[in-house]
Amino acid sequence: MGTAPAWGFLATAGLWWLLRGRRTGWAPRRWLAAYTLTVAVAGAVWLAWTTTTHGPTRLPLAVLWAGGYALAVPYWRHHHIPNPIGPTPPAPEPDVAPEPPAIAEVHEQLPEVIDLWNKWVACKGGPAEGSQLADRESTADGEKYTVLLPRSGSRVSRRELQNRAYQIAHAMGMSAAQIRIDAHDDGEHLAYLLATLDRETAAASLTYPGPKDCYDPATGITYWGRWPDGERMPWTAFHPERGVFSGVILGGTGAGKSRLVEQLCATWLNTGFVTIWMIDPQDGSSLPTLAEYADWAVVGRDPKRLNAMMRGIDIVGETRTKNNAIARPRRKVHPLSPRTPVLIVVIDECHMIFDPNLVGPEQAAINANTVDRIARSYRKGGMGVLLASQDSGLKVFGGLDTLRANVVNYNSVVMRLTSNIAGGLIPGFGGDAKALPPHGYAYYNGATGSRDIHGRAFDAENDLPRYYREAPRVELETAIRRPLTEQLGTAYTRRHHALDDATTANATNLYGPVPDPSLIAEIAIDDPDLAAGLSQIAAARDVQPFLPDLGQTTTTDRPPAARTTTTGNTLLSAWTRQLGPTATDEPGEDFEPDRQAVDVLAFGAGLAAQARGEDPDEAMAAIRDALTGDATPTFPSGFKSLGTAAGRDIYQAIRDGADTPATIGIRAGYAESTVHRILKALLADKLIRKTRYGRYEANPAA
Template structure:
């Protein structure tokens, strides 16, 4: 059976068909068509002959194009542009290569455009020579030249491609004016000698810009052989296929198009990142667009590209505001992959004092400037809503700091230990809850440490406390700090006391080796107790903003341009302060390995000189600080049981529901069988008074000093006077509530029934009185005057 000439592949041993062979085969097919018995067979032979001839012509064109140096050079440039991510430039070069391949050799290397200025110079000389021979014809010839120049510009010059149109217009105007002037001058004085020299020199100078854009192409130099790829042991980069090749096309078609959100811009320098992301450089139109404008148009850009605005992030480019960097999330599942905490050693740089807690999309580590032996300890703020990952980030940071062997951690957890459970087991002093003045007592201890170290530094002429294992830095963590600063929760006296010490610690105790870490889910000034000094100093170097569903108050975070509402939960955050960027990153996931790493870190004590002052002023409260979490748990159990003994039947019923809770209640019952915890009392001195010359006694406002121990009264009269002074400085509600309390314990309900105030007011008054040490709770919920 005969093979079809178009579909039968050539034999490997058969020589390739040359032009003569193809022509012979075509002639045979045409002859067969002429002698065919029917029209159908004749048509098949004709079609086959036409296809064979077309294929031969295409092969010849391909061979000619491959041998053409101009085509080879354009194709090589197109490949270079494509490798650099400039797809538009590559398409333009390929189109030029196709045009060059379609022309013959002479057209591809034409010098016609290069010779145009020479022709103009020759015509000017000829016109001047003719004008000199015809006296009085100079103006006429110059006018004719101007007319021809205008016609040429309108017909061809304005559509030339050797330069942009404004530049071409300026060049054409200058050339026309210079040519007309020389023509008029030479027609009157002669076109030879130095007149001709002026023409040729000036003509060449004016033609230089034109020649710089019109080149006679040279054959490209042979490309050097590509080096052999080196064997690499590194993990291969993640290949992103979903939407990856479409981002630049989407931007060009819908964003940079005429009338688009960022008209005239371009995307270049595609960079593939880990975890399903890509980075691009945005080239903006200078003088019309800038980096800040991209943020305002983010919704329109995302809508034009058919993507979510959560998947697009812009940040500053080091080259200036006319460029920006775009991070695009292409695969959300890969972007949401967990970043496991690599361990304390990998997250701390001892040379710079930087702590690293997460990663930006391009792999750069996110820093926290915690402490440095030569510069002191620095404070910071973490804002994030519930389930944003704020508490786990705090425990991760503290783990990294404690593992250095140069940091001890004190912490306040107003949420009764449920927010930072792992840290509470390993911190040197955990203050759990907001009752009994525990938070205020710990902050008073912070004040003692700060003042003691400041005095010691001054006594030896030292600027910064030397951080070491024997004298570690003190990091004070206050989770949900707005609760510790809220008068409605801790009472107005303790709230003012807490705010004052926190402000002092952030402002003045950095060189004393003390740093504050404030964490909150609020978004207004209540985070800092409405203290501008605390806000300013706490935000100075370190800030982290995680997911926040509500808007951030305008004066809370200066210079923050991110959108915390679009952040996903569980660890995504913006970094503020030193080393900040406009894009968000993600914190490490340390929860699976927290217990394992915390079991190996040391719990350090402060230096002996500071411990002496703490024991002197706080006594057993400081010595028993390691049991503070257990004491708070026992108090919570007492509250849960209303001060009653643990009923075995009740315990058995609880064990059926939750064995862990039952075991914990039984353990706490064994530690405190009678539920009579010693109240935490803070010694408070009497306010200082002063008598004026007119006989008026001046007393301070509602301010209590908690930095020195109270003088012990010698008689009952002095005690009564001191109590009277404290009550006089307090609010009327506290004085009235104090009158309702006797030495006999009274339940809260009885006090509320006998008062004329609301439940919230009575509760705040009792908290203030208990913090002042004027009353205590012999049993939970029962109040009596302090003996």
């Protein structure tokens, strides 16, 4: 027979390997190949030995038996024959357990994210077919996974997965706000899945934690919201060694843009070394709280007021830049401290002050170029600008690409918009602003912490007034205040009254310098708050609001104002005659003011007091006394500040409700310098006290 059987055995072994052996899978493939070759060679050698000698005698059979067992050991180590199954013993009688106590509250079971993903997302035809979830981590309000995307077959890129986040949420039976897809640092074939499972905890984590917890003094970073995994969203505001950084917030109506601006400013003011100038072209309606507490607030689009602030910005920036060179040792960056504070210029709806159709071509160019210098040149002078707009094109930046580049370089927040952002406006931004929900949802793109997913701003609206009241008031340093005063005059020295002045100007334009009291009485029926505001403005002009000179002759021939409501009722004005004598009064006749008119004006004064949080009854009694002469003012004795007529008049003006130097001066009839001198004396005698910066009231204990 020769060696033919041996060669046949080798051929059979090779064929078996090709057809089946390499796919068995019970060991690594290279090891299986070596094992198969060893067995085949050993078998061929035994066959050749047996066929070329005396056949299968005792010795060849013994070698076959021993060698076969030895070569089979590796196989049987991986393949065990199970023991036979014996009869199953009878199950023991179950112990009767006591009934569990009634469950007082049933909690919703958290969804099994992996199970839902495999069944509805990674399945055939799903939004991410063939993907897998791994590396589960618990977050503050949910879970975080690494998504392994398939590299072959139905390929889905990380960017496509982000675009399908809404489909994924729908497939898993969740809301769109519960699912986020974020980029992975190790490659585009990976992604992070952030699933929010505990909505109550997520909502609680969005409560504004307060200014101290939202500012890191070591890095100068301000935190203003959270991403779904609990990480806080940053804003690089200022740094002692690098200066002040600018930024932009884009968001449509209802997106939460203005509230975010006020939240950031509240955090900055509470650091104790920030002062804020602001521009609100919408007459202060966008940023009402900030307008009240800003060091200088320009509301509206009056070119004169805008131009004054633009000149002030250049004065601060140029003077501080020169002072850095004059100082010894020379400084690269303006020092940031309560005595030399940061100046942040906030401009809401900034596209309006850059629009030549709204402010004029010349002023629009001045505004754009000045703001450009803040972002480009004044950073090391301790100045920065925060722009906010509901637009999404280059006109947000006054058409200047240099302004756009310097503002978006460090901080860009994109909230819900009705149109896509113009291409290249914010480099690196890839979110879908049109798909964002309203009320605080936003993307952040900047120097620190940029991510492809959106988060949500803290809810600070209810707490903002308190934090603004508690914030320390700081002013620019003497070296800056002096040139501002010399070059801008009253535009700067009266900056704390800019909001009141603008409000008074608006009221004058709409209702005249002395509104008709009958009109105020009718307005009070429909809108008591508006009537209170008009009464307060008029009270600041004169102690007798809305009244003509009592020595003038007036007539009451016209009928009282009347209005018929939709229900058929006719409303007559309470105003029947002026408080001065009429043409029918006899010359020299003692004049008694009309009590109905007094009541109307007292009502307006009461509304104004109520709007300020004061006692309306006391205000009504005071205005009646002032109008009718029923009471003669009395003053405490023994105080030096009341030794002059000016002191008594100014003190009485404060007791009558005037609370700012401007209104006190108008009511008492004295110059601003005299008012400030008397105020200091009254404060020293503790007859008055400061309620907040620039506001005074009589001390009840005096």
